[in-house]
Amino acid sequence: MIKKLTCIACPQGCPLIAEIGQGRVSKVSGNKCPKGEEYAKQEIENPQRVLTSTILTQGLALKMAPVRTNKPIPKNKILEAMSEIKKLRLNRPVKVDEVIIENFMELGVDLITTRTVD
């Protein structure tokens, strides 16, 4: 089977052609760099995305503190992860890249801040 994809690893957006056999990617073409091959394999075998959002703060200079997963998480976990993030409150000052939740939802990624909030 052949599947056409658009690489989202960078803003170039290369059009990719992936050859698939038994759910695995056997060949990728159309990519201008190795990231394209990596992306096509992952997108077909186990699609993942970085999730970013904000959490409500209490008693800090900014009302909302931006957060992200430090690595991509499975695409089908995104909405569940959003409802977990919505439950969180931040009531201590944080530096950028500070871990808020280690091993978030047992996905092997950390939820980290993306801005210093005093």
Added chain:
Amino acid sequence: MISRDLVIVGGGPAGLAAALAAYENGVKDILLLERDQYLGGILNQCIHPGFGLQYFKAELTGPQYAERFIQKINHIKEIEVSLKSLVVHLTKEKALTYIKPGAMQTLTAKALIMGTGCRERTREMIQIPGTRPAGIFPAGLAQKLINIEGLLPGREVVIIGSGDIGLIMARRFTLEGAQVKAVIEIQKESRGLIRNVVQCLDDFNLPLYLRHKILKIHGKDRVEKVTVAEVDDKLQEIPGTRFELACDTVLISVGLIPENELIEMAGVAMDEKTNSPESSELSTTSIPGLWVCGNAYKIYDVVDGVTRDSAQAGKLAAEYLRNLP
């Protein structure tokens, strides 16, 4: 009158990169003016990933990208940062006046770099008929309301135009639990980056209507619905293709225009079509010692290019100051 070697207007990615580069190239008296209460500019509300792939070889969010520069700047005592400082007047002699809480200050800059960014094109600029109810937002304003103010501007959203901010906001509204009914684009292709069509629309099965336009926005106090139709090659409605979409919110994402009122006031020769300075070389203007960089100079797709080119402007300003008698 007080005189400063280099004044930079705007503490977003352009101003930050220009300040650092000027310092690294020998300028030891730099004043950075920012009208907001934080440095970082528009990056602060761009909480999505995708920044820094070229410049840092890492995929950062907007605030992370900004903070890498802010931390450096905060450690350099030769760069004086003045927040909540809004420049209100500029002359061709590079005398500028700014206001900040409790004070008004006028000074002359030997060299001046403008990193004043851009603003969004509005509904009025694309002439959509209909009423003027609440619920119509430029996409970037909705982004600020959600990501900075923590407010959700609506629950059923139609997005006009497929610019990157509109696409990013389609995903953001969806993640926040709102329903994005459609993205309507009059052209044959998305205006935004293809990766944003994939990860912001396709990932959530959000419909993109290419070659469609909004004929009318309906609603008395609040937006109630929009009328949409397919268009032909001349962008005219194709009869029989009309349909309506119920919604309480309309986002406008139809491009950006450089914000350059100050240099215009100073008499810089302007290109009226693009609202940017007439320029023979990158970042230069018709006034010697005055540069414009970042989105005020031209609209960039990605911030990495703003950083690269604005650093160049900082370097040019340093050279200019070295060669002054």
